[in-house]
Structures are given as structure tokens and as C-alpha cells.
Amino acid sequence: MLATDTTKYFIIDFDSTFTKVEGLEELADISLEGNEDKNKILNQIAEITNRGMEGKGSFAEGLKARVQLMQANKKHLSILVDRLKNKVTNSVKRNRKFFEEYADYILIVSSGFKEFIVPVVTEYGIKEKNVYANTFIYDEKGNIVGFDENNPLAKDKGKIELLRKLELQGEVYVIGDGYTDYEIKEAGLADKFYAFTENVQRDAVLKKAEFIAPSFDEFLYQNNLPMVISYPKNRISVLVLENIHPHAVKLFKNEGYSVEVINSGLDEDELCEKVKNTSILCIRSKTQVTEKVLNHAQRLIAIGAFCIGTNQIDLKAAVKKGVAVFNAPYSNTRSVVELVMGEIIMLMRNIIEKSNKMHNGIWDKSAKNSYEIRGKKLGIVGYGNIGTQLSVLAEAMGMEVYYYDIVEKLQLGNAKKCHTLEELLQKVDVISLHVDGRPSNKNMITTRHFDMMKDGVIFINLSRGHVVDIDALAQAIKSGKVRGAAADVFPYEPKNNQEEFVNVLRGLPNVILTPHIGGSTEEAQYNIADFVPNRIIEYINTGNTFQSVNFPNIQLPELVNAHRFMHLHENVPGILAQINQIFAKHHINILGQYLKTNEQVGYVITDVDKKYDKDVINELKNIPHTIKFRTLY
Ligand code: NAI
Numbered sequence: 001m002l003a004t005d006t007t008k009y010f011i012i013d014f015d016s017t018f019t020k021v022e023g024l025e026e027l028a029d030i031s032l033e034g035n036e037d038k039n040k041i042l043n044q045i046a047e048i049t050n051r052g053m054e055g056k057g058s059f060a061e062g063l064k065a066r067v068q069l070m071q072a073n074k075k076h077l078s079i080l081v082d083r084l085k086n087k088v089t090n091s092v093k094r095n096r097k098f099f100e101e102y103a104d105y106i107l108i109v110s111s112g113f114k115e116f117i118v119p120v121v122t123e124y125g126i127k128e129k130n131v132y133a134n135t136f137i138y139d140e141k142g143n144i145v146g147f148d149e150n151n152p153l154a155k156d157k158g159k160i161e162l163l164r165k166l167e168l169q170g171e172v173y174v175i176g177d178g179y180t181d182y183e184i185k186e187a188g189l190a191d192k193f194y195a196f197t198e199n200v201q202r203d204a205v206l207k208k209a210e211f212i213a214p215s216f217d218e219f220l221y222q223n224n225l226p227m228v229i230s231y232p233k234n235r236i237s238v239l240v241l242e243n244i245h246p247h248a249v250k251l252f253k254n255e256g257y258s259v260e261v262i263n264s265g266l267d268e269d270e271l272c273e274k275v276k277n278t279s280i281l282c283i284r285s286k287t288q289v290t291e292k293v294l295n296h297a298q299r300l301i302a303i304g305a306f307c308i309g310t311n312q313i314d315l316k317a318a319v320k321k322g323v324a325v326f327n328a329p330y331s332n333t334r335s336v337v338e339l340v341m342g343e344i345i346m347l348m349r350n351i352i353e354k355s356n357k358m359h360n361g362i363w364d365k366s367a368k369n370s371y372e373i374r375g376k377k378l379g380i381v382g383y384g385n386i387g388t389q390l391s392v393l394a395e396a397m398g399m400e401v402y403y404y405d406i407v408e409k410l411q412l413g414n415a416k417k418c419h420t421l422e423e424l425l426q427k428v429d430v431i432s433l434h435v436d437g438r439p440s441n442k443n444m445i446t447t448r449h450f451d452m453m454k455d456g457v458i459f460i461n462l463s464r465g466h467v468v469d470i471d472a473l474a475q476a477i478k479s480g481k482v483r484g485a486a487a488d489v490f491p492y493e494p495k496n497n498q499e500e501f502v503n504v505l506r507g508l509p510n511v512i513l514t515p516h517i518g519g520s521t522e523e524a525q526y527n528i529a530d531f532v533p534n535r536i537i538e539y540i541n542t543g544n545t546f547q548s549v550n551f552p553n554i555q556l557p558e559l560v561n562a563h564r565f566m567h568l569h570e571n572v573p574g575i576l577a578q579i580n581q582i583f584a585k586h587h588i589n590i591l592g593q594y595l596k597t598n599e600q601v602g603y604v605i606t607d608v609d610k611k612y613d614k615d616v617i618n619e620l621k622n623i624p625h626t627i628k629f630r631t632l633y
Contacts (some may be wrong), residue, residue: 567626
């Protein structure tokens with residue numbers, strides 16, 4: 001190594017830093033396989049490790065105790081190495097290039113053992129001679145019976161002694177999760193200590209650390225070192241409100257984002273305060289994201305609406321601020337459809353009345369007013385996500401399906417299209433509404449419509465409360481025009497579970513009332529919690545806006561060997577030309593370009609050769625009408 005005073009050395013710990021786990025604990029897990037007391041011994045080992053890492057107890061004594069407890073043999077080591085190779089810390093894996101490029105200046109300093117460290121780290125270009133760690137001693141049968149006790153790293157304050165001997169000339173950075181790593185800095189042998197928290201967080205270490213690296217990306221970012229991603233993911237902060245399914249939190253955490261969970265909703269003022277440093281805001285239907293909230297959210301990249309509707313978000317204001325909104329339009333479709341199918345059967349068989357009688361001790365066995373659904377005509381109003389799935393399921397159960405939609409829709413199976421709502425209403429035995437909540441759908445079913453339906457029709461609304469004139473429905477039920485009805489949505493719905501449900505449909509015969517739970521199943525909650533984070537993560541990682549509610553939808557090819565520039569601007573003429581003039585002026589080779597606009601904005605994505613003058617970025621940002629500019633690599 002040819003070192004100068006400006007040389008930077010990187011002292012990196014192995015256990016729980018370079019790899020996600022503690023090598024000795026993994027070794028014990030392998031060597032104690034089949035041992036009755038395995039769990040007890042593993043706990044003892046972990047306890048000793050943690051005490052050492054927190055700076056408590058004698059390290060040397062602890063190491064001796066752990067080696068004895070493990071009862072390991074040479075043959076276990078190859079299994080261990082394979083395991084550790086699979087458990088290399090995610091951000092270390094990502095930044096292989098840094099390790100290769102800086103191999104001469106990276107030292108692994110560990111109180112673990114060379115036997116398992118060297119094969120793992122050398123795969124990342126780190127030099128064997130730069131690995132400082134302990135070595136095992138074996139008996140003639142290959143059993144691990146001890147370790148070289150003369151090695152400084154086998155002793156208390158061993159890392160300090162080693163660093164003193166090394167006499168590194170230059171700046172020394174130490175990155176590790178343990179107290180012994182911090183001690184190097186404390187002893188004046190390092191310029192900076194970074195507590196590495198991607199795998200474990202140790203309070204005693206965090207209290208002392210002046211710098212914290214939740215990932216390797218963050219360390220590289222802070223020190224202006226080459227990194228593979230454009231921005232450390234831990235700097236992306238996610239605020240999760242309203243009891244969203246924990247699967248969503250898991251997905252964001254796996255991605256390396258910093259996640260804060262608040263199980264309730266927040267009112268406007270609370271949200272304005274809370275959202276100041278948020279990059280991703282996750283809500284359900286209660287949280288109102290107003291223009292005022294958006295104006296407070298200076299770092300916001302995306303909003304996840306973990307539901308179907310997005311009325312609670314000011315979408316126009318969001319797009320103006322360059323904030324992409326994603327929802328979960330299909331995740332609970334199946335749940336709604338299953339409930340509708342069940343209700344059709346219950347209503348056709350008059351089960352509600354029969355069941356109520358039974359609860360009152362009345363045995364009323366008769367086939368009167370009970371019908372099969374087979375061969376009956378089902379009319380679906382609104383042939384969207386839910387309407388079409390219902391069409392398929394109902395047909396599979398032998399119903400004859402008719403549908404009406406205001407826009408041309410592909411008919412599935414043998415479903416028959418009706419050209420008007422009236423045509424459908426007159427034809428069918430069961431009507432199910434699946435239209436969206438647009439204002440013009442208010443009271444789309446009134447007395448006039450009930451009058452034209454067949455006598456004894458079954459009427460189901462699991463779409464939106466305001467689409468049916470509820471008094472007209474109550475009247476039609478009382479008159480016998482409607483023989484059975486199910487409603488899950490109402491013009492006015494109680495704000496919480498404490499408020500009484502007041503409605504003219506209460507107490508009417510053969511009517512199923514449910515509290516807006518058509519889409520509420522465990523499966524749907526999980527599906528939503530899976531769908532929305534994945535859309536957001538993809539948007540952040542690739543710029544893909546497919547299925548965004550308010551951004552022009554672009555589905556992009558994967559970024560390969562290029563840098564990607566994403567430019568969001570107000571939809572005024574000539575922006576694309578200005579972007580391309582800048583590229584031409586700087587002789588930038590464009591590998592691919594994609595443009596899409598909506599009424600409000602234009603979104604241009606350009607993949608370019610990696611070599612370009614950095615001035616180009618400022619020029620692109622300064623094009624008038626630019627809302628947001630981002631680069632990805
Ligand atoms: P979607 O947007 O996929 O389908 C709605 C369809 O209705 C579209 O094809 C549209 O062209 C059509 N439409 C709109 N107005 C119409 C009209 N006046 N006449 C005929 N067709 C019309 O929506 P999706 O996902 O199928 O949801 C349908 C409804 O179900 C929505 O209102 C949604 O809010 C509601 N929903 C209710 C749930 C519950 O818990 N009860 C759960 C999920 C959705």
C-alpha cells in the first residue's frame with residue numbers, strides 16, 4: 001500500500017456488520033444440530049456475545065466460553081461459510097464495486113475467526129492479508145478446542161492494540177455495530193466511528209457514536225464515496241397511518257426505508273407538522289391530504305392510498321407538487337364479488353327471514369318463495385373490475401348474465417350487453433350495482449327505475465351509497481316490487497362504530513344490511529398492503545408510474561447500464577424540445593426516451609450514456625415549468 005496523509009482507511013467489522021449475523025452463533029447453530037440442549041446453549045452464546053458487544057464483561061473470557069459451548073468441528077466450517085455467503089448484509093452486497101475499488105484500503109478487523117471471514121470477504125475483492133481476526137486451534141479429530149490466545153484480537157481491547165501496531169498513516173474510518181469498534185475511536189486511533197445499524201442496534205454503542213450508518217449506502221453518501229444507488233434508501237422516510245396491514249411496513253423496511261407507524265389517523269394540523277420530513281405518506285380513507293398538507297410536505301415523493309378511493313387526496317395539488325399517488329384498485333375485488341354471490345343465494349332462498357324465525361323458536365319448513373339461482377338472469381350495472389369478476393363467477397354458477405356500462409366494455413363469457421340501463425332493469429331477476437362514485441351517478445336509481453323492474457326482483461348495492469334513492473328503495477321493498485335487497489353502502493354512514501346506524505331500510509323484511517364491509521377481508525387487507533408498496537417502490541427505483549392515479553402512466557423497461565433522467569413538468573408546449581436541445585448541446589447519447597402527458601403534466605424519461613457533464617442536470621432542472629427532476633442509476 002502506498003499511503004499518503006490523505007489516504008482513507010476503512011476498518012470494517014465482520015459479524016452483524018459485513019454479514020447480517022454473528023458467525024459464532026451460526027457456527028453453534030450448525031454444530032449443535034441434534035443436541036437436546038441446543039436452544040439453551042444458543043441463548044447462552046448469544047447472551048455472551050451481546051454483553052461483549054455492549055462493552056460489558058471480559059471479551060477474552062467470553063470468547064473462551066463461547067468456543068467451549070459450541071462443540072464445533074472443522075467439518076462444520078464449510079457449511080458455515082456457505083451460510084454466511086448467503087447472509088451478507090444487503091447494502092454491502094449492493095456496493096460490491098466500492099469494496100473492489102478500495103480493496104487496498106479496506107481492513108476487516110474482527111474478533112471473529114479468519115477461517116470463516118476470509119472466504120466470505122475475499123469474494124468482494126477484499127484482500128486476505130487485510131483480514132485481521134482470530135484463528136482456531138483443533139485437536140487431532142478436528143474438534144475446535146480453542147484459539148490462538150496470542151492474537152491481540154483474542155484479548156480485551158484487542159482492536160485497539162492491533163490498530164496501534166498497524167500505524168496507519170491517513171484518515172481512519174471505523175464502521176461496526178459493536179462497542180469494541182467504538183473503542184478504536186475512543187482510543188484516538190480513528191478519525192470517525194460509524195455505528196452500523198442495518199442489522200442490529202445496540203443502545204450502548206448508539207449513545208457514544210457521533211455518526212450512524214443505517215446502511216452502507218449512507219456511509220458512502222456521507223463521505224462522498226462511489227455508490228451504486230443514487231440516494232441512500234434509509235433517507236427515504238415512510239409515515240404509515242390508519243392501521244395499515246403490517247405487511248406494508250415489512251415491504252418498506254426490507255427495501256431499507258425508515259418507517260414510522262402511527263395507528264390512528266391525523267387531523268390536518270397534526271399531519272401538516274408530521275409530514276414535513278416524510279418521503280412516502282401511507283393512508284387509508286380517513287386521512288385528508290389537502291393542499292395545505294401538501295404545502296408542508298417538502299420532501300414528499302409519493303402517497304399510498306391503501307384503499308380504492310382517492311377522494312380524500314387533493315390529486316391536482318399533489319401532481320402540481322410532483323407527488324405521485326398510488327392506490328389499490330383491484331385488491332378487494334374478489335372479496336366484494338364473493339359477498340354478492342352469497343347474498344344473491346341468501347335472498348333468493350329467503351334465508352334471513354327463515355333464520356330470524358328459527359332464533360325465535362319458529363320451525364317454518366317450506367319451499368315457498370325459495371329459488372335456485374341457476375338459470376336466473378343477473379343484471380350487472382357497471383362492468384368494471386368488480387362487475388366483470390361477478391359476471392364470471394355468476395355465470396360459473398349457472399346464472400344468465402346481462403350488463404350495462406356507459407362505456408364500451410369487452411363482454412366476458414356468455415354475458416350479454418344491454419344498450420341502456422332501462423333495457424337491463426326490465427330484463428333481469430337480480431340487479432347488482434357496481435358503478436363508480438362519480439357525481440353524475442347520484443340517485444341514478446329512483447322510483448321511476450324501480451317501477452320498470454320485474455315484480456319480485458332482488459336488488460343489491462355494494463357500490464356507493466348515493467347512487468340509490470334510499471327512500472325509493474324502501475318504498476319498493478314495502479310494496480313487494482323488490483322481494484329482497486342487500487345494501488352495504490348508504491348515503492350517510494356512521495363516522496365510527498359508536499354512532500348509531502339510522503336508515504329507512506332498518507327492519508324491512510328480507511333485507512341484508514352490512515356496514516360497508518364488502519371489500520373488508522383479511523385477504524384484501526393483505527393484498528392492498530402488498531400492491532401499494534410495490535407500486536411505490538417501483539416508482540422510486542425505476543420511475544415507472546404505471547397505475548398511478550394522478551401521474552401520466554408510463555411502464556418502463558429495466559434500466560441497464562445507463563443513467564435515467566426523469567423530468568416532470570407542467571403540460572405546456574415545447575418542453576420536450578428544450579430537454580433535447582440541452583442533450584444535443586452537451587453531446588449526450590440518448591439510449592431511450594419516453595414521454596406521456598395528462599391534462600396537467602408531462603413526464604419525460606430519458607435513459608442516457610453514463611458519461612455526461614454534470615452541468616446538464618442543472619440546466620434540465622432550470623427549464624421553466626419544471627415541477628420535479630430526478631436521476632436514477
Ligand atoms: P371500476 O371503476 O372498475 O368500475 C366502475 C364501472 O362503472 C366502470 O366500468 C364505469 O364505466 C361504470 N359506470 C360508471 N357510471 C356508470 C353508470 N352510470 N352506468 C353504467 N356504468 C357506469 O370500479 P370497481 O373497482 O369495479 O368498483 C365498483 C364500485 O364498487 C365502486 O363504486 C367502488 O367504490 C365500490 N366498492 C365498494 C366496496 C365495498 O366495500 N362495498 C369495496 C370495493 C369497491
